[in-house]
Amino acid sequence: MEKDYFDKLIEQYSKNELGKEKRKIMDDWFEGIQHPSGGELWTDEERKNIKAMILSEVKPVKTFVPLWKKVAVAASVLLVGTAVLWIYQQKNMEIDSVSPLVTTDTIKPGEDKGILYHASQEQVQLNNLRKDSVYVFGGIAIERIADNEVRVMPGADGGTEIQHIHAPRGGNFIVQLEDGSRLTLNANSSISFPSSFDGRLREVSTSGEVFFEVEKDRYKRPFIVNAGSSTIKVLGTKFNVNFKEGEFLRTALFEGSVQVSNKGFEVRLAPGEELCVDAKGKYTVREFESERVGAWKEGYFALDNKNIEEIMEEVADWYNVEVSYADVNLDIRYQGSISKFSDIHTVLEILALAKGNTFEIKGRRIMVK
Structure with missing residues (x-):
């Protein structure tokens, strides 16, 4: 089971292990949540708070979204989706620390x-x-x-x-x-x-x-x-x-x-x-909002207050996979956007941050539960 993508990115940033392009995106990310970017000085508690702020306060923006003709660039910057997403439940927001259960099967974007x-x-x-x-x-x-x-x-x-x-x-x-x-x-x-x-x-x-x-x-x-x-x-x-x-x-x-x-x-x-x-x-x-309706054309999924079934219908078409459900939580609503050129595992890791839905990949079938 893979480590949470937010934790990975924050750790790489704090150790100065990111390339110039990804570093620039992370700098913009922290500017968006108005948090100092001195990663080498963060405590564990500060990292936890940063993650919570990203999930609860970052608004959906188009700044980092690749155009259709920039597939190669988009594919190399997998943190695009995480930089513009926040997730909430109708009652109380709760972040799930459990990543989706995935296999090593390769499912490529469209x-x-x-x-x-x-x-x-x-x-x-x-x-x-x-x-x-x-x-x-x-x-x-x-x-x-x-x-x-x-x-x-x-x-x-x-x-x-x-x-x-x-x-x-x-x-x-x-x-x-x-x-x-x-x-x-x-x-x-x-x-x-x-x-x-x-x-x-x-x-x-x-x-x-x-x-x-x-x-x-x-x-x-x-x-x-x-x-x-x-x-x-x-x-x-x-x-x-x-x-x-x-x-x-x-x-x-x-x-x-x-x-x-x-x-x-x-x-x-x-x-x-x-x-x-x-x-x-x-x-x-x-x-x-034109950014929401035209999102698919510009290279990203606009989550737009959708539940998991509505989102996975788009994911299924784009990644050419079958999706089945078992006791899914439709009360969870998502906002923000995710790059359509992210690896399928990245997409599911992000969606799984909202407690209540996890994912399992078997071949070209995704089980949501």
Whole structure:
């Protein structure tokens, strides 16, 4: 069983065993909790108090969060998650000194992955295509323009067959459509779109979580997003859609204007507003923090007052693991953020600091108890 990560980091800092980059993060960490950083003079009691202050007072910030394209840097700075997390229970906060029970199994974070299911049902692994090359698959042409991004264009036959692109569990991917709009797919998310947009509108369908950056169209064709029975209509804007059939729909508007409608309602959102629809079709509109909703796109998990089941659903998709539960404590609520490029053991060590939930890894299955 591994020693607590907070204790390790504090010990390494006090002995001046951290590299320049990690040392800078730790200095910022202590500045954030307004505590002197003279580690060589700390007593055991002071270290205990430092740990308690970090857990109870540090607010979620974006300072240390890696961008998607900085995976290598993020992976080397594993203490990112611990620097921006605090955990609390609904009644009394209690820190658990017991680390999660783990094995030596290696579970890696997600990476750039995308799969095209085109009209002939052939599967194309988009992340394996050569960069700066154009490939034709039936009625669609695809150019790999970056490690994590492709541009899709109509094929020579001018067809309108529906194409499907899926970011599987354990992967994110970016798709640029023929009109220049960019769609960033979270793990276990999909989009469907025609080989070529017609002269009236631009229409796509989505499942899972997708961040849309819609380009304004010179022909002023509206951009339509279908999410189950709901429709999102825009002209040019940035917004996040998180949809699971039979469970929920959440649409958060960053820029511009969108109109969300189905049989039960029609709502126009302003920037900074999020529409939440439950399984019964009941909806609410609330303000949201862009750092929270866009966290997955920027490379971290925003815990956002979630319980352990809600958090582990995201962890399961990103690390491509199965999760089971036994007598979990759903009263524990978490705040802050954890780097998505942390080792799975680091993520679970941090979550286990809240007394009541521990973790066991067997193969690619995580037991929460």
